[in-house]
Amino acid sequence: MSTLLDLFKTLDYGPAPEAPDAVHAWLDARGRKFGLFINNEWVTPKGA
Template sequence: MSVAEYFRTMDYGPAPEDDQPVRAWLAQHEAAFGHFIDGAWRESGDGARFEVRAPATGETLAAVAQGGAADVA
């Protein structure tokens, strides 16, 4: 059988990737993250955050600290 014939007869199943472990990890951290500065997690100086979204669905996955000049300093 040729490669082309294999492709024509292949059954497609679900992708082996599963997002459940990642979703569980996000839930464990309440889907909220700060900056890791000087060995500790910290909020941004002004409390600003932005949402991280799944590119395929637009679903909000987490909220993370939005850094500013004060956070860098």
């Protein structure tokens, strides 16, 4: 187990929590179109 002093000396970081990878994958899985979310389901508006 690393000590706090070891962590401060190395300052190793992992991926940033705000990295967009998960969001881009979610959008790509839905064709980047998802309509409206009504009553717990995705609904495509008429004429769209």
